[in-house]
Amino acid sequence: MPFRLEATYARALPALAQSWRATTPSNPSMVLTNPALATELGIDPAWLGTPEAVAALSGAEAIDGTEPVALLYAGHQFGSYSPRLGDGRALLLGEIVTDDSRRFDLHLKGSGRTPFARGGDGLASLGPMLREYLMGEAMHALGIPTTRSLAVIETGDSVRRETMLPGAILVRVASSHIRVGTFQYAAATGDINLVRALADHAIARHHPRALESDQPYLALFDAVVETQAALIAEWLLVGFIHGVMNTDNMTISGETIDYGPCAFMERVDPLTVFSSIDQGGRYAFGRQPSIGQWNLARLAETLLGLIDDDPEQAASAATEVLGTFGERFSARWHAGMRARLGLTEHRDGDETLNEDLIATLHERGLDLISTMRSLSTHLRGARVDLGGWTERWETRLATEGREPMTVAAEMDLVNPFVVPRNLAVQQALDTAVAGDLTEFHRLMSELADPYTQRDGLDDLALPGPAAPGFRTFCGT
Ligand code: AMP
Ligand code: MG
Numbered sequence: 001m002p003f004r005l006e007a008t009y010a011r012a013l014p015a016l017a018q019s020w021r022a023t024t025p026s027n028p029s030m031v032l033t034n035p036a037l038a039t040e041l042g043i044d045p046a047w048l049g050t051p052e053a054v055a056a057l058s059g060a061e062a063i064d065g066t067e068p069v070a071l072l073y074a075g076h077q078f079g080s081y082s083p084r085l086g087d088g089r090a091l092l093l094g095e096i097v098t099d100d101s102r103r104f105d106l107h108l109k110g111s112g113r114t115p116f117a118r119g120g121d122g123l124a125s126l127g128p129m130l131r132e133y134l135m136g137e138a139m140h141a142l143g144i145p146t147t148r149s150l151a152v153i154e155t156g157d158s159v160r161r162e163t164m165l166p167g168a169i170l171v172r173v174a175s176s177h178i179r180v181g182t183f184q185y186a187a188a189t190g191d192i193n194l195v196r197a198l199a200d201h202a203i204a205r206h207h208p209r210a211l212e213s214d215q216p217y218l219a220l221f222d223a224v225v226e227t228q229a230a231l232i233a234e235w236l237l238v239g240f241i242h243g244v245m246n247t248d249n250m251t252i253s254g255e256t257i258d259y260g261p262c263a264f265m266e267r268v269d270p271l272t273v274f275s276s277i278d279q280g281g282r283y284a285f286g287r288q289p290s291i292g293q294w295n296l297a298r299l300a301e302t303l304l305g306l307i308d309d310d311p312e313q314a315a316s317a318a319t320e321v322l323g324t325f326g327e328r329f330s331a332r333w334h335a336g337m338r339a340r341l342g343l344t345e346h347r348d349g350d351e352t353l354n355e356d357l358i359a360t361l362h363e364r365g366l367d368l369i370s371t372m373r374s375l376s377t378h379l380r381g382a383r384v385d386l387g388g389w390t391e392r393w394e395t396r397l398a399t400e401g402r403e404p405m406t407v408a409a410e411m412d413l414v415n416p417f418v419v420p421r422n423l424a425v426q427q428a429l430d431t432a433v434a435g436d437l438t439e440f441h442r443l444m445s446e447l448a449d450p451y452t453q454r455d456g457l458d459d460l461a462l463p464g465p466a467a468p469g470f471r472t473f474c475g476t
Helices: 008-012 035-041 045-049 051-057 126-141 180-188 192-206 208-212 216-238 285-307 311-322 325-340 350-364 368-379 389-398 404-411 422-433 438-447
Strands: 017-019 029-033 069-071 075-077 080-082 090-097 103-109 148-160 164-174
Touching: 008 017, 008 090, 008 192, 029 045, 029 051, 029 126, 035 045, 035 148, 045 051, 051 148, 075 180, 126 148, 126 164, 126 422, 126 438, 180 192, 180 285, 192 208, 192 216, 192 285, 208 216, 216 285, 216 311, 216 325, 285 311, 285 325, 325 350, 350 389, 368 389, 368 404, 422 438
Parallel strands: none
Antiparallel strands: 017 069, 029 148, 069 090, 075 080, 090 103, 103 164, 148 164
């Protein structure tokens, strides 16, 4: 085996990790591998093509000296609390430590039923696993913190959904799988020592600067608030809708996790929902910041006993930190908009300029990505009409006195030219599941370079035809 796995999480927190073995797939074969990620992890990419890799990464054979575990967690799903979720169809193989001492979880999704499977079959089908792979890589290329995928393996078994579908396992790489829901599970046991051990592990792994504080657990909470405010601002800046922001799908690390019914919005509207399971619009595009804050309140509740012995003191300290979420999110979002509009300094009125742009896009039903991208073209002479907004922006730009061609070039480095468009992604997945990955590979390679303008990419650069009722389905 070209790498060694550690198990610091399972060792430190045995109450949150249940030893379990994957179901042996009947005829596993590699569908897709990620050589670039392998290299980053210090794994020889050539190894991914070997039978040993297929056996190890499908869970068919244990990796020397390791014991896979199913992780325990709870969570609020669409606002209602489930005390026991956990990895129902997933397993943590272990942790890889890179040469530069970064630690990553190697995790399987679709590896068979576990004690937490409840009514589920423990399986995953190929389409949704390819979708998670593609979305994660696209987000990574956009510079947005995310879990990634090392491989997709076909199991050779069929999975029963509305129809029979090819089964698959996704090999997921994450800086950890500690979620808000993990803290909820630990707190619900009533064992404060378990919550403390989890918090200590999370601090050491993700937010070590919290140790410099005389209130490390409050500082941990503060760090998670900061990292989630930053993450959700990034989502909104690119029109990303997560789709299932349950507390079990929100990480402590600040990485995007669990790509199920997610999508990129194609016509600006804060109420946009794609997910077939989000009927109330709880996780609509524009609601993501407030849902993020709601989830963080659930995290705060689990930490109160660590923050202060006096419950009132603890609650008021946590509430104060939670209250910073809005301004932190806003500061990140406005800073992102400023860069995208080619502005380098902050001036009074910038917030209104940003908000008015979004309002204008909404009123006109315009696409965020391609319209933002067209603003550099506007500076180069191809005028963009946004009902007077463009002229206000140009007046504002002029106050900085920078050369418009320089500004335009800088804008093109931060306004994506291509993102995963719903129709293109769906078509690529359909042909991939039917056995032809040509289109899927083309999308992957184009999305790896989101910022360079080039011809022939209308399907990724421009919004698809308005498709009322377009729905994405959960990662089953
Ligand atoms: P998700 O909505 O994908 O975040 O999953 C929520 C919970 O349902 C987690 O505990 C999953 O492990 C579990 N789950 C989802 N699909 C399945 C399945 N097919 N079999 C067993 N458990 C599942
Ligand atoms: Mg999940």
